[in-house]
Amino acid sequence: MAAKASGVAKNRFKQDETRRDSDHVSFLKHRGFRWLWIALALSGTSIAGYMLIDQQPRPNGGTWYGYTLGTIGLGLIIWLSLLGVRKRRINPGAWSLKAWTSAHVYLGLSLVVVGTLHTGFQIGWNVHTLAYVLMLLVIATGVYGVIVYATLPASLSANRKEMTRAQMLDALTAIDRQLESAAQPLSRAEADLVIAALEQDTFHGGALGRLTGSYPRCATARALRSMAQGAAEERVIALLERRRDQLAQIRGALRIRALLEVWLFIHIPLTIALIAALTAHVISVFYYW
Amino acid sequence: MAFLIRTIDFTAAGREIIRDRVVEQETLTIGRAAECDIHLPDLAVEQRHVRVELAADGTLAAMALGTLGFGLDGRSVTQGTIDPRTGGEIALGAARLAFAREADGATSITIRQAVADEGKGDALRGFALASALPSKRAMSWVFATAILLLLLAIPVASHLMRTPVKNDPKGETPGQVVLDAAWTSGDLSLKHQSLQDNCESCHVAAFESVQDETCVSCHEETGNHAKMPRLAAGMPPLSPGDALQWQIAQGFGKEGPLGCVSCHAEHEGPVRQKPASEAFCADCHDTLDTRLTDTALGNAHDFGKEHPQFRPAYFASFGAAKPVRASLDTKPVERSGLIFPHDVHMNARGGAARMAVSLSQYGAPLECKDCHALTPDKVGFKEVKMEDSCEGCHSLVSGRTISGFSKLRHGDVQDLAADLSRISSGPRPALAPRRARPGQIGSASPYRADFGRPVRAYIGLSNALSPGGICTECHLPTRSKGQADLMPVNLPDRFLTRSFFDHEAHKKEKCTDCHAADTSKVATDLLIPDLKSCRDCHLGATAVKTKKIVPSECAMCHAYHVPAGQWSPKGNAPHYKPALPPKSGPDKTTVAAIFGRAKP
Numbered sequence: 001m002a003a004k005a006s007g008v009a010k011n012r013f014k015q016d017e018t019r020r021d022s023d024h025v026s027f028l029k030h031r032g033f034r035w036l037w038i039a040l041a042l043s044g045t046s047i048a049g050y051m052l053i054d055q056q057p058r059p060n061g062g063t064w065y066g067y068t069l070g071t072i073g074l075g076l077i078i079w080l081s082l083l084g085v086r087k088r089r090i091n092p093g094a095w096s097l098k099a100w101t102s103a104h105v106y107l108g109l110s111l112v113v114v115g116t117l118h119t120g121f122q123i124g125w126n127v128h129t130l131a132y133v134l135m136l137l138v139i140a141t142g143v144y145g146v147i148v149y150a151t152l153p154a155s156l157s158a159n160r161k162e163m164t165r166a167q168m169l170d171a172l173t174a175i176d177r178q179l180e181s182a183a184q185p186l187s188r189a190e191a192d193l194v195i196a197a198l199e200q201d202t203f204h205g206g207a208l209g210r211l212t213g214s215y216p217r218c219a220t221a222r223a224l225r226s227m228a229q230g231a232a233e234e235r236v237i238a239l240l241e242r243r244r245d246q247l248a249q250i251r252g253a254l255r256i257r258a259l260l261e262v263w264l265f266i267h268i269p270l271t272i273a274l275i276a277a278l279t280a281h282v283i284s285v286f287y288y289w
Numbered sequence: 290m291a292f293l294i295r296t297i298d299f300t301a302a303g304r305e306i307i308r309d310r311v312v313e314q315e316t317l318t319i320g321r322a323a324e325c326d327i328h329l330p331d332l333a334v335e336q337r338h339v340r341v342e343l344a345a346d347g348t349l350a351a352m353a354l355g356t357l358g359f360g361l362d363g364r365s366v367t368q369g370t371i372d373p374r375t376g377g378e379i380a381l382g383a384a385r386l387a388f389a390r391e392a393d394g395a396t397s398i399t400i401r402q403a404v405a406d407e408g409k410g411d412a413l414r415g416f417a418l419a420s421a422l423p424s425k426r427a428m429s430w431v432f433a434t435a436i437l438l439l440l441l442a443i444p445v446a447s448h449l450m451r452t453p454v455k456n457d458p459k460g461e462t463p464g465q466v467v468l469d470a471a472w473t474s475g476d477l478s479l480k481h482q483s484l485q486d487n488c489e490s491c492h493v494a495a496f497e498s499v500q501d502e503t504c505v506s507c508h509e510e511t512g513n514h515a516k517m518p519r520l521a522a523g524m525p526p527l528s529p530g531d532a533l534q535w536q537i538a539q540g541f542g543k544e545g546p547l548g549c550v551s552c553h554a555e556h557e558g559p560v561r562q563k564p565a566s567e568a569f570c571a572d573c574h575d576t577l578d579t580r581l582t583d584t585a586l587g588n589a590h591d592f593g594k595e596h597p598q599f600r601p602a603y604f605a606s607f608g609a610a611k612p613v614r615a616s617l618d619t620k621p622v623e624r625s626g627l628i629f630p631h632d633v634h635m636n637a638r639g640g641a642a643r644m645a646v647s648l649s650q651y652g653a654p655l656e657c658k659d660c661h662a663l664t665p666d667k668v669g670f671k672e673v674k675m676e677d678s679c680e681g682c683h684s685l686v687s688g689r690t691i692s693g694f695s696k697l698r699h700g701d702v703q704d705l706a707a708d709l710s711r712i713s714s715g716p717r718p719a720l721a722p723r724r725a726r727p728g729q730i731g732s733a734s735p736y737r738a739d740f741g742r743p744v745r746a747y748i749g750l751s752n753a754l755s756p757g758g759i760c761t762e763c764h765l766p767t768r769s770k771g772q773a774d775l776m777p778v779n780l781p782d783r784f785l786t787r788s789f790f791d792h793e794a795h796k797k798e799k800c801t802d803c804h805a806a807d808t809s810k811v812a813t814d815l816l817i818p819d820l821k822s823c824r825d826c827h828l829g830a831t832a833v834k835t836k837k838i839v840p841s842e843c844a845m846c847h848a849y850h851v852p853a854g855q856w857s858p859k860g861n862a863p864h865y866k867p868a869l870p871p872k873s874g875p876d877k878t879t880v881a882a883i884f885g886r887a888k889p
Contacts, residue, residue, distance in 0.1 A: 053530065057554045060474075064534035127440045127471045163364060165416050171363025174378040178387050181399065182376060203415040207422050235390070238375035242362075253416060261418040268425040273432035280441040284472040287445065288488060289498040289543065 028146070030102035039106035042072075043113035050117045060120030061128070061285070069118040073111060074278060077135065080108050081271050108142055111135060127284055131277035138270045145263040152260050159252040168253065172202060172246045179239045185232035193223035194236065197243065202250060210258035213251060220244050292317055293397040294327060311395075317341045318354070319381060327400065333382035341371075341379075341388075348372050349388060349396065351379060444469040448489060458507040460484045475556035482559065491555075498543035499550050512850045520547050523573050523581045564844030567591065567830040571843075592841050593828030601817045602786050604779035607765070612781045617819040624813065626776035628763050631806040631816070644682050651681070657800040667793035669783050675699045675763075683762060687712055702774060705753065705760075710746035784817050786853055788846040 028036075046069060055063040061070050083104045087097055115135050123129050163171070176198050183194040200219040209215050224240045227233050292312045299305055312326055319327040322336040329338075337354045344350050352368035353359055360380030361369040371377030373390040380386075380403070387399040414420055444466055451465040464487035477485050484490050491499045505511065514520060527535060527546065539545055552569075553562060571590035573580075578588055587597025602612040607624045615621045634641045634655050642654035651659060660678040662671045675683075676699060685697040687708060698704035753759050754766055754773040765776035801807045803818040827841040834840050 054528075056531075057552070058557065062554075064530040067534065068530075122475055124473070124475055125471075126473055127436075128474055130436070130440070130471075165413050167363050167365065169363075169412055170360070170380070174360075174363045174380070174385070177385065178376040178378055178389065181387060182389060202412075203420060205421075207418065210418060210421055235374060235376060242375065246363075257416055258418045258421075262422075265418065265422050265425055265428070269428035269432050272429035273436055276433035276436040277440070280436060283441060284444070284469075285474075287448075287495050288469070288472055288492040289496060289541075 025098075026150075027098045027101040028105065028150075030098055035099075035103045035106040038103075039110035042107070043110045046072075046110075046114050046117050055120075058120065059117075060122050061118050066118055066120060069114050073114045073118055073135075074282070076107055076111055076114065077274065077278060080104055080111075081275060084268070105142070105146055108139055112139055127277060127280045131274060131281045134270050134274040134277050138267055138274055141263040141267040141270070145267060148260050148263065152256050156253065156256045156260070159249065159256060161249070163249070165253065168246065168250050169202065172243065172250065175239055175243045175246060179236065179243065182235045182239055186236065190227060190233065190236075193219075193226055194240075197223040197240065202247070203254065205251075207258065207262070210251075210254045211262060213255045215251065218247070220247055291395045292326075293391060293395050295397060295399045297399065297401040299402075315343050317398075319379075319386070320354070327386070327398070329381055329384050329400075331382035331384060334384070338381055339379065343396070344370075347374075349377075439468060440471050443467055444472060445495075448495065451489065453489070453493070456490050456503070456506050460487065460490070460507075462487060462490070464488055464490070473556060476559045477555055478557070479559050479561050481555065496541075498538070498541075498548075499555075501544055501549045504549040504553075514849050517547060519581065521545075523577055523584075525572055525576075525580070564842060565849055566844075567842050570847070589843075591829030591831065592843070593824060593832050596820060598820050599785060599817065600787075601784035601815065602781045603784065603815055604781065607767075607779075608777045609779060612779070614786070617815070617817065621815045622813045623815045625780050626765055626778045627780075627812045628761075628765065629812040631809040631812075631814075633810075635801075635807045641682070648681055657806065661800075663792055667791055668789060672780075672782075679763070685759070702750075702754070706746065706750050709749040709753070712746070712749070783853065784815075789848065789853060790846065 049065055050059060053065050055065055060066050083100060086095075086100050115132055119128070119132055123132070160168075179194060179198065183191055186194065196219040204218070205215045215221070220240055220243050224237065224244060227237050227240065292314065294310050294312055296308045297305060298308075314326065317326040317340065318337055319325055319329065319334075319339045319341065320337040321329060321331065321334045325337060335355045335357055338357065339351055339359050340354055342350045342352075349371040350368070351359070351361065351371060353366075356367075358365050358367040360366075360378075361371070362377055363380075369377075371379075371388045373388050373396045376387065376389045378385055378387045383402050385401055385403050387401075389397050389399070391397045419425075447465065447467040448469065454462060456462070460481070460483035466489050469488045470486065472488070473485075476482075491503055493500070493503055515523070524546070526532070531546070535543075535546055544550070552565075567590070574586070574588060575590040575595075576588060577584055577586060589596045598616045598618045600614040600616050601621070602614050603621055603623045604626075605613045605615070605621065605624060607626055609624070633639055635657075636642060637654040645651035645655045645659075646653060660673050663669075664671055673679075680699070685699055686694045687697050688695045695708075697708045751773055754775060755761065756766055758766075760766070760775055764778070767774050767776045795803075803822055804816045805814075806816050809816060826837055826839050827845075828838055830840050830842045832838055832840040
């Protein structure tokens with residue numbers, strides 16, 4: 001009995017060890033690239049079938065092989081889009097979210113092959129090609145997402161310099177308070193420059209500014225450029241410089257964050273658009289059979 | 290060194306109370322304890338929390354006195370430096386201590402209570418890109434709705450609500466369905482370009498594949514390759530994938546692999562329908578006899594390797610109603626009813642040649658084209674007319690008239706009889722001199738005609754139709770209903786009725802290279818060249834093209850829908866030429882028809 005119990009415990013320990021080990025494995029390397037191999041097998045089989053099967057009158061979505069590829073592609077797209085549902089459900093089981101994500105990435109990539117072969121390389125200005133192009137865009141943004149998730153978090157951390165986001169904002173507020181009192185002796189025009197700098201939204205610049213890191217209408221920079229030299233201005237300038245540097249850190253964080261997140265703003269809406277286009281594609285093909 | 294300490298408070302009414310005091314010290318302590326230089330009554334602050342010291346270079350060094358740090362310019366530290374010229378801010382609990390250099394050189398410390406950070410979490414949201422872009426959900430809705438509306442709902446609705454119209458073969462009716470151009474999977478073929486904007490002309494009903502009936506509504510003249518059940522029986526079995534696809538498709542009402550659209554695939558770009566490939570034909574005809582055991586057709590898969598001997602149509606017996614087909618291997622004997630030795634006429638040194646040289650209309654020995662003229666389609670030859678081709682030498686002149694010569698009409702024995710009797714209708718010469726009596730109008734009178742039986746005409750007709758007579762130079766004498774007659778002339782309009790031979794394409798060859806007319810002594814020789822002679826130049830599609838060898842697809846001589854037509858890369862629609870409707874009986878040939886009806 002005891003031996004059996006210890007056996008179970010040992011087994012349990014082993015299981016937990018495996019789980020703990022796997023906790024530190026990237027979703028890309030999950031289970032020794034299991035899903036990469038599966039995706040490669042799917043792509044290879046699709047290509048081999050395309051080459052070997054005599055499709056009459058010519059290869060496209062209308063042959064039996066074309067229908068097969070199309071059905072596989074449609075099924076994959078629906079399943080891949082369900083990652084959004086799966087990740088919101090916290091449940092145990094064989095299909096860990098990591099496994100699911102790994103499959104999502106690799107099977108998503110194999111869709112390039114399956115989808116392209118389904119088109120039979122016939123491209124035009126129509127709903128069918130729209131669906132194909134949307135699929136490629138979704139995959140491309142997904143690839144971008146995987147790359148930035150692997151590379152950018154390190155620079156995000158480096159940019160923080162041991163400050164939290166809240167502290168970055170606090171630091172800016174602290175500077176702003178001092179700036180307000182320091183600017184008291186200034187003339188009207190210069191005071192207006194300071195007011196403009198203080199009033200400008202910290203997150204001014206929009207998505208494009210965030211992504212490029214370029215803020216041509218930054219009021220702090222303008223105030224610095226236009227501030228005259230003088231005893232009273234000296235301190236204001238010093239504070240404005242500190243404000244500019246603090247903003248630069250915040251904007252650095254914004255840029256990295258934007259580069260990390262922007263793909264989802266294309267990936268998700270285009271996925272939904274893709275499902276709509278696929279619906280139109282499938283229905284129209286059989287409507288005008 | 291003096292510190293100017295300015296405390297800013299607010300009354301309950303919101304009025305600002307400012308208290309200033311000056312502390313003449315080099316260091317300051319800040320904390321909750323009452324003895325501190327700056328006393329902050331805030332539980333979050335330590336009893337003695339921070340000490341600020343004036344350094345030699347004029348900067349202020351702040352350090353935590355306990356283990357708890359303090360906020361310096363927004364950052365949490367345990368020690369730090371403040372340059373009073375640029376200023377700095379220390380945060381302790383809710384208090385904010387702003388350090389600045391006054392004009393008199395003193396360092397001012399302004400203490401105010403920070404407003405509680407409501408909405409700070411909201412501010413943090415600004416870091417997310419979502420704050421600068423429309424929401425993913427909104428974008429998804431917009432895209433999906435636009436696509437489903439424009440590319441699905443509108444075409445479907447306008448298709449369902451249209452008023453169906455009958456197709457016009459010219460394809461000039463505009464389409465009624467809106468935005469269905471986005472559904473096309475490719476341009477239509479060249480011949481269907483005018484239907485480009487009228488999808489519903491072919492896609493008539495929703496979720497119904499294009500039906501043969503719709504195709505035939507314009508292409509009425511298209512013939513069937515064979516009857517549908519025979520086509521189905523002759524087809525080789527489909528691959529498992531194709532079989533499954535057809536099984537499913539036919540379950541949903543698509544016409545089978547023998548429907549129009551399975552070969553005439555549309556939306557493959559602005560191209561022309563390609564001629565059927567050799568492989569396409571060979572699919573069925575390679576081993577057709579194994580599936581259609583009763584077929585008369587020989588197997589064929591490659592003109593150079595396997596193709597049955599030609600089976601021309603010809604009249605196998607005199608006066609037959611219909612031509613028959615037989616393989617050239619059986620050495621068919623043609624019973625056209627004519628006597629015509631080709632060799633005599635084609636001998637450049639013979640009598641016929643001499644005669645032709647002497648005649649202005651020829652001026653040279655006879656050539657094939659003197660009698661045989663191509664039809665406009667360059668496939669067959671026009672009917673040889675006796676009046677045009679023979680009469681130059683084989684004259685039927687019967688006498689002299691005021692304007693020239695009279696001649697016997699050709700083509701109808703009754704006409705001949707009439708012409709002959711006219712010759713003998715003049716005053717009959719007296720057999721012996723007779724004396725004329727008064728009052729009697731003599732036989733020599735110019736007013737007398739011979740109304741008696743045309744005995745002489747009968748004799749003349751009988752002579753003409755008998756062996757050795759003028760008619761039997763070319764025609765075979767016979768008797769019908771007890772009377773002398775001529776054998777009807779039977780020649781088919783076309784010998785190779787199941788294929789297409791373009792004489793124009795062979796005009797560099799001499800006629801006699803293929804048709805052995807120059808050595809043919811009798812009209813019973815069927816001068817259609819055989820398979821072997823064609824293979825001198827024509828081999829199958831896979832043959833290597835050389836100066837002499839022409840790789841030949843089936844479609845070079847055969848068409849799918851109209852056996853005697855041919856696919857041609859240019860020309861007006863239809864691109865195959867429908868065969869002439871088959872004539873039956875004596876109407877088969879016009880010469881024969883005339884003679885067949887001739888009843889003297």
